[in-house]
Amino acid sequence: MDVTLSAEHRQIRDTVGEFVDEEVVPRAAAIDRTDEFPADLVGELADLGLMGMPFPTEYGGAGLDAHGYVVALAEISRGSGGLGTIVAAHTSLAGTMLYAFGDEPQRERFLTPLNEGVDIGAFALSEAGAGSDVPAMTTTAERDGDGYVLSGGKLWTSNGSVADTVVVFAKTDPEAGRDGISAFVVRPGTDDGFVVEGTETKLGDKGCPTAELRFDDLWLPADRLLGEPGDGFLQALRTLNGGRISIAARSIGIAQAAFEAARAYATEREQFGGPIADFQAIQHKLADMDTKVQAATLLTHKAAARKERDERFIKEAAQAKLYASEIAREVANEGIQIHGGYGYTTDFPAERFYRDAKLSEIYEGTSEVLRNTIARELLTE
Numbered sequence: 001m002d003v004t005l006s007a008e009h010r011q012i013r014d015t016v017g018e019f020v021d022e023e024v025v026p027r028a029a030a031i032d033r034t035d036e037f038p039a040d041l042v043g044e045l046a047d048l049g050l051m052g053m054p055f056p057t058e059y060g061g062a063g064l065d066a067h068g069y070v071v072a073l074a075e076i077s078r079g080s081g082g083l084g085t086i087v088a089a090h091t092s093l094a095g096t097m098l099y100a101f102g103d104e105p106q107r108e109r110f111l112t113p114l115n116e117g118v119d120i121g122a123f124a125l126s127e128a129g130a131g132s133d134v135p136a137m138t139t140t141a142e143r144d145g146d147g148y149v150l151s152g153g154k155l156w157t158s159n160g161s162v163a164d165t166v167v168v169f170a171k172t173d174p175e176a177g178r179d180g181i182s183a184f185v186v187r188p189g190t191d192d193g194f195v196v197e198g199t200e201t202k203l204g205d206k207g208c209p210t211a212e213l214r215f216d217d218l219w220l221p222a223d224r225l226l227g228e229p230g231d232g233f234l235q236a237l238r239t240l241n242g243g244r245i246s247i248a249a250r251s252i253g254i255a256q257a258a259f260e261a262a263r264a265y266a267t268e269r270e271q272f273g274g275p276i277a278d279f280q281a282i283q284h285k286l287a288d289m290d291t292k293v294q295a296a297t298l299l300t301h302k303a304a305a306r307k308e309r310d311e312r313f314i315k316e317a318a319q320a321k322l323y324a325s326e327i328a329r330e331v332a333n334e335g336i337q338i339h340g341g342y343g344y345t346t347d348f349p350a351e352r353f354y355r356d357a358k359l360s361e362i363y364e365g366t367s368e369v370l371r372n373t374i375a376r377e378l379l380t381e
Contacts, residue, residue, distance in 0.1 A: 078257045082204075134169075158210055183226040191219075248323075285334045292327035300324055318370040329360075
């Protein structure tokens with residue numbers, strides 16, 4: 001990844017990259033095989049200040065700008081796609097909701113432990129009948145004295161079974177559609193009625209538990225509401241918009257790993273009296289792979305720059321996420337092809353990169369939804 005970066009950003013990339021090469025890459029295959037949450041690695045990331053990267057130091061964060069966060073998350077994801085999702089869901093979704101919409105006591109009470117890595121965060125929005133169609137959710141939060149009673153369930157919640165703090169969206173006014181959705185802070189360890197129904201067995205993204213959650217008449221005090229009643233839908237949209245930059249960064253990291261593995265294999269694998277890298281067909285694949293990674297990187301930093309300048313970045317984030325996620329799958333696919341039969345076995349990481357890459361085209365906005373978003377922005381500019 002050779003995009004123009006400041007000296008500080010290069011230092012972040014190199015520092016995180018060194019940790020990833022020494023601690024994550026050697027563990028990645030085992031994480032993929034066991035699908036166990038790598039709590040020790042998450043603890044090490046916290047020690048490095050990487051669990052609260054984009055948030056101010058006053059809340060225990062690292063104070064990185066948007067570019068620094070992209071660079072670091074791409075490096076983490078280069079080592080393990082699942083670990084990349086753990087960090088992204090914790091930071092860009094749960095952390096952002098608390099920082100952007102929480103009041104000062106909520107930030108101090110819930111955001112600081114997330115940033116310090118003491119707690120793990122999750123973001124519970126999707127349901128069986130409410131994926132891209134958020135207003136179709138059926139989870140409710142009914143007013144009850146000086147609090148709310150939360151009832152319903154959520155699916156596909158990254159970190160859901162290990163989280164200490166979960167931002168949950170529910171309808172406080174079921175008749176108001178999108179304007180009746182609100183967001184709440186739920187604490188699984190102390191809030192009675194929080195139930196983990198189970199975790200999904202997934203194609204990839206191993207190590208990051210994707211949980212089904214249930215709320216059995218879970219009572220919450222009113223101070224767990226983020227913002228005002230009815231703000232939840234717009235809060236979710238704003239958060240997911242920024243989160244798309246994170247998923248683009250994750251995609252870049254996986255694509256970079258797939259490219260580097262394919263390039264190394266091509267220089268070592270010999271056929272017909274020489275390395276397969278001597279064949280033009282292989283050279284063209286490598287050229288296309290690297291070009292796609294570089295283009296995705298530039299798109300992602302363009303979105304990050306607009307976010308950093310506090311400019312509108314809906315289109316740019318959607319384009320970065322759309323392109324980066326699709327080229328990650330394409331690059332990983334070509335990596336398997338270059339590895340040949342070995343690429344289809346678990347003896348090499350090529351097949352893992354492909355499985356990890358695919359998820360990026362689905363969560364936090366499918367490719368189809370993103371194309372709609374981009375078109376809408378283009379037509380209203």
